Amino acid sequence: MHLLQVTDTHLFADEQTGLLGVNTNDSFSAVIENIKSDNIPFDYILATGDLSQDHTKRSYQRFAERIAELERPCVWLPGNHDMQENMLTLEQHGVLAAKQLVSEHWQIIMLDTQLEGEPHGIMSQRQLDNLAEALAEYPDKHVLIAMHHQAIPVGSKWLDQHNLKNADEFFAVIADFPNVRGVIFGHVHQNYEFQFDGIAFIATPSTCIQFLPLSANFALDHQQPGWRYLQLTAEGRIATRLRRLSERSFLPDPKSKGY
Numbered sequence: 379m380h381l382l383q384v385t386d387t388h389l390f391a392d393e394q395t396g397l398l399g400v401n402t403n404d405s406f407s408a409v410i411e412n413i414k415s416d417n418i419p420f421d422y423i424l425a426t427g428d429l430s431q432d433h434t435k436r437s438y439q440r441f442a443e444r445i446a447e448l449e450r451p452c453v454w455l456p457g458n459h460d461m462q463e464n465m466l467t468l469e470q471h472g473v474l475a476a477k478q479l480v481s482e483h484w485q486i487i488m489l490d491t492q493l494e495g496e497p498h499g500i501m502s503q504r505q506l507d508n509l510a511e512a513l514a515e516y517p518d519k520h521v522l523i524a525m526h527h528q529a530i531p532v533g534s535k536w537l538d539q540h541n542l543k544n545a546d547e548f549f550a551v552i553a554d555f556p557n558v559r560g561v562i563f564g565h566v567h568q569n570y571e572f573q574f575d576g577i578a579f580i581a582t583p584s585t586c587i588q589f590l591p592l593s594a595n596f597a598l599d600h601q602q603p604g605w606r607y608l609q610l611t612a613e614g615r616i617a618t619r620l621r622r623l624s625e626r627s628f629l630p631d632p633k634s635k636g637y
């Protein structure tokens with residue numbers, strides 16, 4: 379199974395609006411163009427939240443219009459910046475709210491960690507129950523879990539205060555399932571790959587602004603917008619390939635003080 383992850387597009391209704399000096403519509407469009415020219419195969423696109431910055435239906439429509447150019451099914455989960463009421467309109471444009479993808483050897487489970495109005499995440503009892511049910515349904519398949527927030531610290535104090543607050547409850551559910559191979563997420567706007575307890579934790583850069591890894595306080599990085607391909611093998615291995623736009627195409631406003 380081959381996947382493409384795009385995350386944290388932070389789009390606006392107005393295509394001229396930027397976030398901390400980066401025009402998010404332009405950077406997302408550049409990412410889409412590069413994915414097309416990569417010519418790397420993928421079966422599904424996972425959009426892991428913060429798709430809109432201004433919550434408008436138009437911004438979600440903009441996301442769906444560009445994603446449609448990739449001619450593959452796309453599924454989404456919400457981030458802290460999203461408004462799910464308007465995000466549901468993605469369905470009208472073929473971007474689906476499916477919460478489970480199943481192939482011959484793999485199951486992918488998409489979880490909602492949004493606590494509306496808060497930057498940090500919570501996994502509700504309902505989400506925890508859905509997770510447990512999905513895991514019990516296919517005990518013989520390898521599992522990849524997708525969510526917006528980080529369940530383990532990424533090493534930046536200011537970002538890690540906006541983590542998945544009840545990660546212990548999440549880990550309690552998956553503890554009985556050694557077939558969980560990976561957890562992918564967005565939110566931290568940087569490349570992150572770490573093996574914890576036999577599970578690969580993987581974050582993918584945003585398609586717009588980047589946060590400086592391992593920074594105690596808010597700091598932007600000059601790394602370029604990115605995306606990631608994941609290959610899930612029949613043996614349960616996750617091979618990933620991180621891609622970024624070429625150097626210095628999109629640079630943030632250096633005077634930015636916060637996010």
Ligand SMILES: [Fe+2]
Pocket residue numbers: 386388428457459565566567584
């Ligand atoms: Fe974000």
